[in-house]
Amino acid sequence: MATRAKKASASSAKAKSSTSLTAPPPADFNKDEELYAYREMLLIRRFEEKAGQLYGMGFIGGFCHLYIGQEAVVTGMQMAAKDGDQVITGYRDHGHMLATGMESRGVMAELTGRHGGYSKGKGGSMHMFSKEKNFYGGHGIVGAQVSLGTGLAFANKYRDNGAVACAYFGDGAANQGQVYESFNMAALWKLPIIYVIENNRYAMGTSVSRASAQTDFSQRGASFSIPGFQADGMDVRAVKAAADYALDYCRSGNGPVILEMQTYRYRGHSMSDPAKYRSKDEVQKMRSEHDPIEQIKKRILDEGHADEAGLKAIDKEVREIVSDAADFAQSTPEPDPSELYTDILL
Amino acid sequence: MPIDILMPALSPTMEEGNLAKWLKKEGDSVASGDVIAEIETDKATMEVEAVDEGVIGKILVAEGAEGVKVNTPIAVLLQDGESADDIGRAAAPAPTPAPDAKYESAPAAAPVPAAPSEPAVASDPDIPAGTEMVPTTVREALRDAMAEEMRQDEAVFVMGEEVAEYQGAYKITQGLLDEFGPRRVVDTPITEHGFAGVGVGAAMSGLRPIVEFMTFNFAMQAMDQIINSAAKTLYMSGGQMGAPMVFRGPNGAAARVAAQHSQDYAAWYSHVPGLKVIQPYTAADAKGLLKAAIRDPNPVIFLENEILYGQTFDVPKLDDFVLPIGKARIHRPGNDCTIVSFGIGMTYAVKAAEELAGAGIDCEVIDLRTMRPMDLPTVVASVKKTGRLVTVEEGFPQCSIGDFIANQVQRQAFDYLDAPVITITGKDVPMPYAANLEKLALPNVGEVVDAVKAVTYAG
Numbered sequence: 001m002a003t004r005a006k007k008a009s010a011s012s013a014k015a016k017s018s019t020s021l022t023a024p025p026p027a028d029f030n031k032d033e034e035l036y037a038y039r040e041m042l043l044i045r046r047f048e049e050k051a052g053q054l055y056g057m058g059f060i061g062g063f064c065h066l067y068i069g070q071e072a073v074v075t076g077m078q079m080a081a082k083d084g085d086q087v088i089t090g091y092r093d094h095g096h097m098l099a100t101g102m103e104s105r106g107v108m109a110e111l112t113g114r115h116g117g118y119s120k121g122k123g124g125s126m127h128m129f130s131k132e133k134n135f136y137g138g139h140g141i142v143g144a145q146v147s148l149g150t151g152l153a154f155a156n157k158y159r160d161n162g163a164v165a166c167a168y169f170g171d172g173a174a175n176q177g178q179v180y181e182s183f184n185m186a187a188l189w190k191l192p193i194i195y196v197i198e199n200n201r202y203a204m205g206t207s208v209s210r211a212s213a214q215t216d217f218s219q220r221g222a223s224f225s226i227p228g229f230q231a232d233g234m235d236v237r238a239v240k241a242a243a244d245y246a247l248d249y250c251r252s253g254n255g256p257v258i259l260e261m262q263t264y265r266y267r268g269h270s271m272s273d274p275a276k277y278r279s280k281d282e283v284q285k286m287r288s289e290h291d292p293i294e295q296i297k298k299r300i301l302d303e304g305h306a307d308e309a310g311l312k313a314i315d316k317e318v319r320e321i322v323s324d325a326a327d328f329a330q331s332t333p334e335p336d337p338s339e340l341y342t343d344i345l346l
Numbered sequence: 347m348p349i350d351i352l353m354p355a356l357s358p359t360m361e362e363g364n365l366a367k368w369l370k371k372e373g374d375s376v377a378s379g380d381v382i383a384e385i386e387t388d389k390a391t392m393e394v395e396a397v398d399e400g401v402i403g404k405i406l407v408a409e410g411a412e413g414v415k416v417n418t419p420i421a422v423l424l425q426d427g428e429s430a431d432d433i434g435r436a437a438a439p440a441p442t443p444a445p446d447a448k449y450e451s452a453p454a455a456a457p458v459p460a461a462p463s464e465p466a467v468a469s470d471p472d473i474p475a476g477t478e479m480v481p482t483t484v485r486e487a488l489r490d491a492m493a494e495e496m497r498q499d500e501a502v503f504v505m506g507e508e509v510a511e512y513q514g515a516y517k518i519t520q521g522l523l524d525e526f527g528p529r530r531v532v533d534t535p536i537t538e539h540g541f542a543g544v545g546v547g548a549a550m551s552g553l554r555p556i557v558e559f560m561t562f563n564f565a566m567q568a569m570d571q572i573i574n575s576a577a578k579t580l581y582m583s584g585g586q587m588g589a590p591m592v593f594r595g596p597n598g599a600a601a602r603v604a605a606q607h608s609q610d611y612a613a614w615y616s617h618v619p620g621l622k623v624i625q626p627y628t629a630a631d632a633k634g635l636l637k638a639a640i641r642d643p644n645p646v647i648f649l650e651n652e653i654l655y656g657q658t659f660d661v662p663k664l665d666d667f668v669l670p671i672g673k674a675r676i677h678r679p680g681n682d683c684t685i686v687s688f689g690i691g692m693t694y695a696v697k698a699a700e701e702l703a704g705a706g707i708d709c710e711v712i713d714l715r716t717m718r719p720m721d722l723p724t725v726v727a728s729v730k731k732t733g734r735l736v737t738v739e740e741g742f743p744q745c746s747i748g749d750f751i752a753n754q755v756q757r758q759a760f761d762y763l764d765a766p767v768i769t770i771t772g773k774d775v776p777m778p779y780a781a782n783l784e785k786l787a788l789p790n791v792g793e794v795v796d797a798v799k800a801v802t803y804a805g
Contacts (some may be wrong), residue, residue, distance in 0.1 A: 028479070047379075049379070050397065054355075055355065056352065056416075057352055057354070057416075058417060062358050068379075073683075088547075117584075118584065119583050119584035120585075122437065122581055122582060127583070129579075129586050129587055136550055136551070136587070141575075144574065147539070147542070148543050148544075148571075148575060150543065150547060151545060151548040153552050154547065155547070155548040155549045158553060162459075177539065177541060181535070181540025181541070182540050182544065184537065185534065187535065187543060187693070265381070271356060272356055272357035272358065272360075272389065272392075274390035335460045337458075338459055339457065340459055341461055341462050343580050343585040344580065344620055345644045346588060346590075346643040
């Protein structure tokens with residue numbers, strides 16, 4: 001993972017060719033940042049584990065795509081983002097919502113299809129939004145969020161508001177045609193957008209090498225002269241450094257940039273995926289050697305930012321938040337039948 | 347308190363499964379994320395991961411058990427400081443799952459709430475006596491509508507292929523670049539799927555895009571963004587955000603451009619909740635309805651027609667002429683038969699009505715103008731008066747606009763009908779290129795005349 005990140009020595013991304021940059025070295029986190037990132041990632045993981053459990057109990061239906069393993073990506077990106085920057089993603093979206101500051105109660109209650117959910121129970125796992133937190137969904141059609149996110153960036157430029165849009169998509173979506181239509185317009189019009197490709201190595205059950213002719217996703221914008229680099233998406237500090245660079249690049253009016261986050265999902269594509277397309281050893285190796293939370297936990301203890309008891313206290317607080325969200329999600333009522341016909345037109 | 351580990355549902359449809367294998371035994375410690383067992387479903391063998399930390403206190407369902415119902419306790423997990431003696435106190439499976447929460451959450455007998463009745467739509471504004479009527483082409487009317495709305499709302503912009511420097515492939519955006527500049531009149535690459543998505547994204551953040559398709563045939567490339575993103579976001583977000591925008595451009599057959607460039611999409615778009623769909627005939631309607639569409643907070647499909655672009659109609663000279671979306675217009679009052687049409691279909695309807703008047707049959711011609719929401723009260727009231735109905739459109743016959751109207755009329759005015767409803771449509775064929783075949787594929791005045799004579803039992 002992220003051999004480039006290790007080689008990098010300069011304080012910012014350097015050009016190797018016109019579009020291939022070297023990732024900046026991981027950001028230096030102080031105590032507060034380490035503890036913040038630990039808590040954020042732990043919240044996402046515990047939330048997702050609870051979602052998986054509620055799915056197993058029948059409280060959550062349909063499709064449910066968990067983010068476990070990928071927590072460092074959205075956490076590092078959001079640590080670098082400013083108020084007003086927008087986030088849009090596909091259907092593996094619970095982590096993104098929590099990272100933008102949306103309430104775990106409202107997210108979990110949407111998963112259970114209840115009125116207290118962000119979409120009043122009408123969207124579900126794949127469709128939640130928050131104008132207040134600048135989270136624009138939550139989209140179920142692979143790749144659609146890339147064009148929509150480009151539209152958010154178009155609006156930023158139109159309004160000259162200094163905001164940057166972050167459009168997240170996977171290695172699978174990176175093969176959709178509209179992604180390249182969007183790249184072209186974003187580069188042509190110098191739109192402030194970061195394309196964050198979360199390469200978790202599998203598009204549902206198909207490994208990147210079986211689906212992609214060019215597996216260096218950071219270079220997927222080369223024909224539009226969009227620069228990009230690969231970053232270690234399992235190290236929240238590497239993600240944060242990549243995000244700092246990219247946000248500055250976009251805010252300075254240079255147009256779009258591509259960040260390929262090399263990451264891994266531990267669970268199947270969705271709850272009903274037995275994940276027979278990869279070996280248990282592969283999953284186990286990622287968990288034991290690259291887990292984003294274990295990495296930061298070790299650093300925190302080594303650096304003396306907190307002791308075991310301190311981490312346990314964070315763990316307990318996070319469990320309480322998640323447990324409260326789960327209780328709320330099971331106790332808040334289903335939407336009133338009259339909601340069937342609301343929110344179709346304004 | 348000890349925690350019951352329950353038989354999980356591992357797919358949207360699973361009701362029971364086999365406990366294929368235990369990977370932990372009584373006394374083993376587990377951390378969240380550890381695989382504790384393998385479960386066979388009808389589709390696959392799945393691993394079950396622990397959610398909570400603890401020690402397996404007791405295994406309740408043995409390896410090899412088949413047909414274990416979802417939510418049956420399969421093991422008990424002990425927490426810090428608990429022993430097997432505490433097992434009797436196992437919490438009732440944390441909040442008792444609703445009896446199969448997924449499928450029966452709404453009791454089977456729960457009545458489907460009635461669809462709310464359509465809100466009353468205002469009538470057309472009165473045109474003050476003495477208002478100057480200006481002969482205007484549909485093309486000019488559309489351009490004027492956009493320019494007027496862009497002048498009064500900075501959030502409105504137009505994007506599409508050749509809309510700026512080329513002044514519009516069909517010259518609908520003529521002059522807009524000069525007045526509003528390239529920031530608000532945006533030439534796009536030939537990339538319908540992409541720029542439709544860009545437009546929807548801009549609308550979600552509060553801008554008011556007018557997305558021009560060079561023709562609606564090309565919008566097929568953008569269908570996913572129009573339907574899945576523009577039309578459904580308001581609902582999926584529980585009303586938090588939607589797509590206030592207009593998709594517009596010529597629709598339907600032009601002349602001799604063959605199958606891929608000659609299709610009427612009125613029925614396609616009118617199928618979709620979350621959209622408004624307009625297809626004007628006259629220049630005044632084109633202007634007043636396009637202005638309304640641009641102001642509307644919903645995604646509006648605005649279907650124009652290349653052949654109508656050059657036709658001239660009177661448009662009232664008013665500072666702000668806006669028409670209500672969702673209101674049909676009685677183009678010609680009459681008593682013997684109702685003809686309902688829209689867009690270029692009106693050209694056949696109007697000529698047929700004139701010809702039939704000569705034969706003593708007095709037709710009421712209704713220009714639907716808006717396909718969705720549809721002004722059925724005006725249609726039904728007319729049918730109750732005439733007892734007969736003929737619909738006219740250029741689209742394909744199956745699931746046409748006329749089919750929908752016929753169905754609604756037989757439900758709402760069955761006893762008033764004196765004859766079966768006839769729907770005149772394009773023929774059930776891709777549009778041919780050859781001049782003679784193209785003519786045969788489209789509706790014609792003679793067909794409308796014959797249909798009206800048939801339903802009025804006139805020789």
